[in-house]
Amino acid sequence: MSAHENLLAPLEKFGSFQTRVVIVAYLTAIVAGPNIWMTVFVVYTPPHRCYIPELDDGNETSEVDYVVVPSNLSNSSVARYIPVVDGNLQKPEWSSCTRYNESTSAGQGNVSVVSCDRGWKYMTGENVITAVSEFDLVCDKSWLAPLVPSCLMFGLMAGSFLGGILADRFGRKKVLLGALVIMCASLSISAFTPSWIGLHVLTFFIGLGGVARTSILTILLSEITPNKIRYKVTVAHILLMAVGSCMLPLMAYLLPNWRHLYGAVGLLHFLVLFPSFIVFEESPRWLLENGKLDEARNLLQKIAKMNNVKLDEAKLLELGRDRETRVNLEAEKKQRGRRKLSYLDLVRVPFLRKRIIILSIAWLAVNVSYYGVSLNANNLGGNRYLTFFALVSVELPGHILSYFTIRKLGSRVAFMIFSSVCGVFILAVPLLQAVDDTAVIVSNVIGKLFATGTLSLLYAFTGELFPTVLRSQSYGVCSVVSRVSAVLVPFLLYLGMLPRNVLFAGNQITANAGYYGRCKIAKQIHHKS
Template sequence: MQFLSNWLSCSVMDFFPNALECRVAFWSQSLPLLLQWNLVCEDDWKVPLTTSLFFVGVLMGSFVSGQLSDRFGRKSILFSTMAVQTGFSFLQIFSTSWEMFTVLFLIVGMGQISNYVVAFILGTEILGKSVRIIFSTLGVCIFFAIGYMLLPLFAYFIRDWRMLLLALTVPGVFCIPLWWFIPESPRWLISQGRYEEAEVIIRKAAKINGIPAPAVLFDTLEMQDSKPQQQQKAILLDLFRTRNIATITIMSLLLWMLTSIGYFGLSLSTPNWHGNAYINCFLSAVIEIPAYVIAWLLLRSLPRRYSISGTLFLGGGVVLFIQLVPTDFHVLSVVLVMLGKFGITSAFSMLYVYSAELYPTLVRNMAVGATSTASRVGSIIAPYFVYLGAYDRFLPYILMGSLTVLIGILTLFLPESYGNTLPENFEQMLRVKCFRNGQQTTGVRNSKASPKILVTPL
C-alpha cells in the first residue's frame, strides 16, 4: 500500500556529496510553499507546528467566544469574529515568512471557532422548537461537511496558495449582507432588559410566519420577575468533588481528547493515502454526511455507551487493520480509512449529547466546556501523529487505531444516560460502572427521551 506515493524524498546527496542526507519526506503538491520558506529537511517540523498553532487559536477562541457573546450580544460578536477570520485570512496572502503566516493563522483559528460557536448559539435561540432540533443536529453537521467538501474543490482548481487564500476569503465578504437579515437573539435582549428591541423582533417574526402576536408581549410584572436571581455558582473543582464525579470527568476528558486525535489525524492524513490528494480529501468530507445521519439515528433509539463505543470500535478496528492489507490493494486501503473516519466521526458527533446528559444543571455548561476543551488539545496533538508517517507509514494508523479502540473500551465503564431525565444535582448523577459499593442513584426513566443537541467536532 503506497500511502506515501504523493511524497518525495528530500536528498541533496546527488548534488552535494559532502552534505548530510535528509531522509524526511514531504508532500510534493505543497512544494512551492515548502520550498519558498525552506520547510523541508531539518525544518520540516514547522509543517505540523503550523497546523497545531491554528488549533491553539481555536482553543483560545473557544474560551472567549461564549463570554463575549454573553456580554456584547450574539449578532455583533458573530459578525465581528467573522470579520477577524476573513480579514486575517486575507492578510495571510501577503505573508513574507513562515513566522508571519503562522501568527496570522493562529488568529484565523480564533475567529473561525468563535463565529462557529456564536452562530450555533444564535440559531438555537432565534429558531422555533420544531426547526431548532433539525438545525442543532443535522443542519449544523451537514453544512459543516458541505464546506469541508468545497475546500478540496477550491484547492484543485486554484493551485497557487496565495490565490487559494484569496478565494477562501470571498465567502466571508458575501456574508456581509446577512447583517440586515439576521436578527439579534430576543432571548439575549430580554436577559439584558432590552424588552422593546426584543418585542420588535418577535412581532416581525410573527408577521413573517403569519401568526398573530399578542397585544402585550411583556407586562410590568413579568419584566420584574425576569430579573436575574442570585444563583449558586459552580467552580471547576466541582467536577472532581467526589470519587465518582472525578472518575466520570477524567474518563470524559480522555474520551474527548483521544476521539479528537483520531478524527483530526485521519482528516489531516489524506495526502498520505494512495491516489489523488484532492479526491481523497473530498471523500473524507463526503463520508461525514452518512456518519452524522447514523449518529442522529443511534441517539434516538439506542443507549449512548453502546452507540459511542460501537462506532469507536468500528473506526479504530479498521484503522488497525490497514497495516495487514497487501501493498497492491490500494482501493481496499482507502476504503478502510474511510470506514475508520466514518466510525470516529459518528462517535465524535455524539459526545456533546452524552456529556451534557451526565452532569447536573449547576455544572453542565462548565463540564461540556471542559471536555470540549480537551478535544482542542487533541486537535493540537493530531498533526504530529500524521508527521510520524514520514518515518513509518503505518505508525500513525497503529497509534490512532489503538487509542480509539482503547477509549471505546473505556466508554463502556461510563454511566448510561439514555432514557434518564437530566440530573439536577450531584446526588442524581449516575455512577461509573466499576463502582459497585454504595447506592447507585438514577434519574426517572423516560423511554421516549430524545437527544437535545448534536454538534459537529471543531
C-alpha cells in the same frame, strides 16, 4: 419559566424572520466548511531533493527518475549527485535533505554528504505551489509545516473558550459578526502574507473566528427557532459545514497555488459577510435576560410584523416602561447566579469525577482519530484530492448513522460499537501499508466514518450524564481536552513521517551509520563519475 417568557410568542412560529436568518446562516456554514481542512493542501510537502545546478538549470528531470529510484542506478543522472536512502516503508528513495559533497575526490574511498545548501528542487507536476515549497519548510525547517494546523487548533481552542464568554457578555450578534470579520480578514490577508510567520499567526485567527462563528450561530439559531424544530435546524447547520468541506478538494485541484486557494475562500466569506450584517439580529432572549428591555420590545415588534403574529401591545408597553419589570428581571438574574456552579464541582463528587475523567479520555482519543485520519490524507497514496474527498464526504453518513444507532441501541452500546470499529480499521492501516495503497485508503475512510459517528455520539450524550446546572461545564472540560489532543495530532503525524535513516544535528544532516552499507551501488556510480 421566566416572567417574560410569554412575550416570546413571535419566536414560536417559523416565519419570514427565521427563514431569512436560517438561509444566511446555512450559507455561512457552507462557506466556512473548508476552513478547518485547508491546511491539508496548504502544507502539502511535494517530493523534493537538493537543488543541483548541473541537473536543474534549464533541464527537467524525468518524473519517474525523480520520484522512484531506478533498479539500475547507472542509468540515472540523479544518482551521481543524490544519495539513496531507505524510506518509511523501507523502500529506496532519493535523499530529500542531503547531496554528495562535490568537493570530494572521485578517487577517495569515502563519500561524504552535505545538507542542501543551494535550496531544493520540488516535484510539482501538477503546478502545485504550497506554503512548504514556497517558504522551503523542509529538512531542518520541516517542523514548521505541522505547526500550521496546530496553530489552527490553538485558534479553535481559544475560540471555544472565548466565544461563549463574549457572546454572553456583549450579545450574540456583535460577537458573531466580529467572528465573521476575523475569518474574512484572516483568509484574505493570508493570501498576501510574505513570510511563514504571518501564515502561522493568521491561521490561528482563522481557527478562532471559525469556531466562534459555529458555536455562537448554533446558539442563536436555537434561541430564535420554535422548540419543535430547534434540533433539526441546528443539526442541519452542522451537516452543511460537512457539505462545504466536500467542496475543498475541487477548489484545491482548480487552484493549485495555496495563495489563490486562500483568496478564493476569503472572497466567498466576503460575499456572505454583507447579508450577515443585514439579516442577523440580536437574540430577543439575550436582550430580555440582560435588561435591555427597550431593544427587546422593538425587536419583538419587528419579528411579529414579519411573521404576521399578533402581539399583546399592552404587555410590550409594560415591558418597556415598567420599573417593576426591571426589578424582577434583576432579581431573577441574581437568583440564577446563586445556582451557578463551577468546574470544581465536576471533581468534588466521586461519581461525577469518574464520569468526567472517562469522557475526557474518550474525547481525546476520538479527536486524535478524527483529525489524524483527515490531516494525513496526503500520505495515504493514490490521488490525494480524491482521497481527501472520500475522507470528508463520509462525515454526512457518519452523523446520520450515529443518530439512528443511538435511537435503536442506546448511547452506551452505540458508543462501544462505533469506537471499536473505528479503532480496528485505524489500527489496520500500518499493517496494510506494505500491501496496497487502495486497502490503506479504504481502511482510513471506514475509520473516519466511525470516528465521525463516535464524535457525534459524544456530543449527544455527554451533557446527559451530568446535572443540568453542570451541563455546560462538562462540555467545556471535554472541549478543551479534545482541542489539546487536536493540537498534538499534526506533530504525531510529523514524527511518523520522519526518515528512519537520518539524524538531525542542528542545520547539518548526516547519514546514519548503516546508510553506506545500503548504498554501495550509488557510491560506485559517484566514483566512476
